[in-house]
Amino acid sequence: MQSNLPPLINSYAPQYTLNSGELLKEPSFRNSWYAVTLSGEVPSEGTPYATRLWGEPMVLFRDKNGEVQCLRDVCPHRAAPLSMGTVSEGSLKCMYHGWSFGKDGQCDDVPTMPGQTLDSGFLKSSCATNYAVVEHEDLIWVWGGNVLEADVTKLPTQRKGEETLYVDTMLDYNVDWSYIVENNLDSPHIYWLHDGSIPPLDSLGFNRDNVDRFTLRRFKDEIGVGHVGKTADKSTTKIVRFDAPNIVRHCGVSGFSEEFHIVPIAPHRTRVLLRQHFPKGPILNGVSKDPFLMFAFRKLMLWWNWNIALEDYSVMQGQAHNIEDLGADHILRPGLGDDLIAEFYNWRQEALRREGNPYFASWQGKGDKADKVDKVEKVDAAAMAATDSEYEIGANPRPLRRGPRSDDGRIWASAPGVTPTEDYAIHDDRESMVGTWGIQKNYYQMSPAPTEPPVNNVNFRKIKRVLDVAETAPQAVATLAVPLFVMAALDNFRTPEAEAIVTGSKGFDVAGFSDFATSLLTSLLSN
Numbered sequence: 001m002q003s004n005l006p007p008l009i010n011s012y013a014p015q016y017t018l019n020s021g022e023l024l025k026e027p028s029f030r031n032s033w034y035a036v037t038l039s040g041e042v043p044s045e046g047t048p049y050a051t052r053l054w055g056e057p058m059v060l061f062r063d064k065n066g067e068v069q070c071l072r073d074v075c076p077h078r079a080a081p082l083s084m085g086t087v088s089e090g091s092l093k094c095m096y097h098g099w100s101f102g103k104d105g106q107c108d109d110v111p112t113m114p115g116q117t118l119d120s121g122f123l124k125s126s127c128a129t130n131y132a133v134v135e136h137e138d139l140i141w142v143w144g145g146n147v148l149e150a151d152v153t154k155l156p157t158q159r160k161g162e163e164t165l166y167v168d169t170m171l172d173y174n175v176d177w178s179y180i181v182e183n184n185l186d187s188p189h190i191y192w193l194h195d196g197s198i199p200p201l202d203s204l205g206f207n208r209d210n211v212d213r214f215t216l217r218r219f220k221d222e223i224g225v226g227h228v229g230k231t232a233d234k235s236t237t238k239i240v241r242f243d244a245p246n247i248v249r250h251c252g253v254s255g256f257s258e259e260f261h262i263v264p265i266a267p268h269r270t271r272v273l274l275r276q277h278f279p280k281g282p283i284l285n286g287v288s289k290d291p292f293l294m295f296a297f298r299k300l301m302l303w304w305n306w307n308i309a310l311e312d313y314s315v316m317q318g319q320a321h322n323i324e325d326l327g328a329d330h331i332l333r334p335g336l337g338d339d340l341i342a343e344f345y346n347w348r349q350e351a352l353r354r355e356g357n358p359y360f361a362s363w364q365g366k367g368d369k370a371d372k373v374d375k376v377e378k379v380d381a382a383a384m385a386a387t388d389s390e391y392e393i394g395a396n397p398r399p400l401r402r403g404p405r406s407d408d409g410r411i412w413a414s415a416p417g418v419t420p421t422e423d424y425a426i427h428d429d430r431e432s433m434v435g436t437w438g439i440q441k442n443y444y445q446m447s448p449a450p451t452e453p454p455v456n457n458v459n460f461r462k463i464k465r466v467l468d469v470a471e472t473a474p475q476a477v478a479t480l481a482v483p484l485f486v487m488a489a490l491d492n493f494r495t496p497e498a499e500a501i502v503t504g505s506k507g508f509d510v511a512g513f514s515d516f517a518t519s520l521l522t523s524l525l526s527n
Contacts, residue, residue, distance in 0.1 A: 010222040011159075012239050013249045014257055015277070019154040020223045023244035027351035029054070029358035030145035032245050033155055035261040035273050036060075037448075038168055039138045042068050043087055050083035050447035053142055055266040056360035056410065057447065058131065059083040060140060063103045064090025070133035070142055071105050072363070076126055084441050095441065105130035129409070138168075139261070139273065144245075146408045156247070156259075164255070164277035165284050167298050169305040171272040172450035176324075177246065177264040179316045180272060181344055184248040184260050187216060187229045187240055188337050194311055198304045205231045216337050224249075227340055242344055245351070255279030267359055268320075271448065274305060306453040306460045313454035357413035364409045 009016060023032060034053055037060070042049045044062035050073060051058055057073035059082045071092070073083050080096035087093075091100040091108055100109035105128035108118060116123050132143035132150030143150035173180060183189070191211040196202030213232040218225070226241030226249075241249045246264065251257035261273040278284055287293045322328040330345070331338055351358070405411050424445075453460045 012219060012221050012226065012228070013223070013241055013251045014255075015156060015158040015249060015259055016223040017154070017156040017243045017247060018223075019151075020243040020247075024224060024347065027244065027347050027354060029245050029351055029355060031149070031154075032144050033134070033141040033150075034144055034246065034263060035139040036142050036263055037140050038170070038273065039068075039135055039140060042140055044090070045087055047441075048083055048085065048087050048092055050081075050444070051271075052265050052360075052447065053144065054264050054358050054360050055413075057081070057083070058142065059092070060133070061087040061092050062090070065103075067103070068133050068135045068140055069103060069105070070131045070140075071101065072129035072131070074128075074363070075099060076107070076128055081443060082128065083447060084443060099126070101128045139275075146406065148408075156243075163280045164257075165280050165288050166278070167276045167301045169274040169276070169302055170452045171274060171305070171309050172452045172455040173270045173272065173309075173313060173316070174268060174450070174455055175270060175313075175316045175320045176268055177262050177270040178345070178348060179320055180260070180262045180270055181242065181246065181248055182341050183312050183316060184250070184262075185226075185240055185242060185340050185344060186337055187214075187227055187238065188335070189312075193315065194308060197311065198307055200304070205233075218339060225340065225343055227337060240340070242340070242347075244347060264358070265448070266446070269446070269450075271452075272309075276301060276305075303460075303463055306457070310454040310457060310460065355412075359413045360410060361413040362411045364405055364411050 009018075017032075019032065036051055036053055036058075037049060042060045042062055044066060048059045048061040051060065058070055059073045060068055060070050063069050069092075071082060073081050075082050075094045075096065077094065077097060077099050080094055082092055082094055082101070084095040085093050086095070091102045093100045093109075098109075098111040099107060102108045106118065107123045107126040107128070110116060110123070110126070113122065118124075130147065132147045134141045134152060134155065136155050141155060188211070190201065190206045191214065192208055194201055194206065196207035201207070210231050214229055215232075216227045216229050219228055220226075221241075224241045224243045226239060229238040229240070237252050239249075239251045243249060246262045248260045248262065249257065250260075256276075256278055258274060258276040261275070263271045263273065265271050280288070287297055323330055331342060334342065450456050
């Protein structure tokens, strides 16, 4: 019986990645699962979901059984982007000639060759390249290395019995992923930069008044390395941990936790999938049962997360410019908490030494067959190589900024400082207008489009304009926040404070709402 029990895991955080401890000892970017998007983003009909991981274009859709498929974003026919196609009845149909692909990239239809069956040699040899993908805990995970080495036992998990209500926020950044890891490992900046700018931070004492009154202690568990932080005179404990290769976790002893899946889309382009877990007490149990309350709760969390992300983003942009463009030292004079950041960069440097540049550069073709079809004259690659050593040998020579080749047909960038996209001969026009007379889609090279704050802050500014109408931003935030919590409290507790706020003879009490919301949030987020 004892052998059937799961092994006990020493983890400071309730959520953890099982192979993170292995990756700390043997740093690697490849041997891990990456959460690339939310489950709801991947369609079973209509436009497929286009994204990139370490710069490599991928397209995701659902097959006829509803299972997520991940394919190389290139049609094996004539290399058109499959992401421009359409998902219908569980197959992804290429926009160019209508070739259709299903589970594991199997080619299941070629309109110009009727009568072909799935067992035919032509369809079998015309599969699109597929990658290992898993739908797990409402996230879509893609394996970073060879598909044959994908291991589902290395997917993240959480402690049994941890019942939480989670909220997801998607964030887009035009800086390298490493700056976002660094930022989220940095506890001191929460006190100074953010200075209680949203009610939960202020209520927990994360403001400049306490910047010299908190302590950090380094820890290492079976999963990762991190800090335990405590604020003097506050019953607040904050835990920060790095789970290799790209997750930062925050938690406390209250049951609240958050995980930042920091997705390296491409050089200087990052998407963050932020998942926040709230302990399911009586209040949030009531909220979760009401669609309106859940909608309001999620919108409130989005607003607060956008606010924090925008404050961080401006600093990260300036920091990246000073370091990468102007040659400033990354950590010239270490301060409190910088030991954890240095430890992350040392890990990253060791992974670079072992594997080289993690960014994708190009695919290794199987040979241009144009000469066999149309007798097209081939480029004399040998002669070109002899006269111009800056180009690689091949039918379509490209600059030699490509590095090592993997056994699954991928070529990685040649050096850590090299940005593969700088070599591209073709750049899309990034116009919003589509073609005329039936052409319904544009080609967008740099997918996924940065639709979310802090890069695209249109939605944030819309809400901000509404809030500016109020006397002060904090009052307006309270006006949005408190009805949610008051309604939940009335449903569960019928507290005198809540009833007084709603039914008071003087009407709606904004100040009372603010105090009530702050006390409820503090009880949720503190110990």
